[in-house]
Amino acid sequence: MGRPRTPLLDRERITTTALELVDSQGEFSVPQIARRLGVQTGSVYHHVDGRDGIVELLRERVAEAIDATTLDLRPWDRALAAWARSYRAAFAAHPRAIPMLMTSPVRAPRVLAQYERAVDLLLDAGFPLPDVMPVLTALENVVLGSALDLAAPETMWEIADTAATPRLAEALAAVAGHRADRAFDIALEGFLGDARRRLADA
Known part of the structure; x- marks a missing residue:
């Protein structure tokens, strides 16, 4: 099978999902992001430098x-x-x-x-x-x-x-x-x- 046209996971999708969680509940967790994106929690860590890295992605996005x-x-x-x-x-x-x-x-x-x-x-x-x-x-x-x-x-x-x-x-x-x-x-x-x-x- 060929690769999917849209990657399952990248920093943009992680940031968007984290910001959606923060906007709705004031907080996020890496497992929550993984569940929303339909991937394993460990997969998220392959793209970001832990929770602190996601916070900085959120800062850049805002x-x-x-x-x-x-x-x-x-x-x-x-x-x-x-x-x-x-x-x-x-x-x-x-x-x-x-x-x-x-x-x-x-x-x-x-x-x-x-x-x-x-x-x-x-x-x-x-x-x-x-x-x-x-x-x-x-x-x-x-x-x-x-x-x-x-x-x-x-x-x-x-x-x-x-x-x-x-x-x-x-x-x-x-x-x-x-x-x-x-x-x-x-x-x-x-x-x-x-x-x-x-x-x-x-």
Whole structure:
């Protein structure tokens, strides 16, 4: 018999299956991937470097949706704002992957290359070297927190008795537009304002 036209197993299919599992249940296991693909668990390990290797494939897959060309914009704050919005959209599409990806070291070369561009942007703008990674980490905190918020219900506060919390009820009723989007705009502008002040004081 000849070989099948479509390989039973490759890194792309493993990544797709792992991401489907994460999107549906927030986690994956190698045996689950093998069962879905109709192969033995050991066969999966022939294509990836264990579970950590699959996590990095997931990171690369999610990060593919981030528009790294935004980091070529100028001035630097315009570039960071555009990158942050693209970054947020990419992770908002897979919010259950965030805890897994943000609690494991970044090793994927293509993702590291994007961070390299972000570091270049900040250094070229004049940020002191010791401030660069704290600034980028702070931006990630804003972005990823907001990406999770996008997956939350629009109404996060359910008030049974408005008489008990009348000011909260008024504040909720006064929100115009999408709460998570407005909150992200406020947080991003606050971050950028602080970063501008730090750069001016450098």
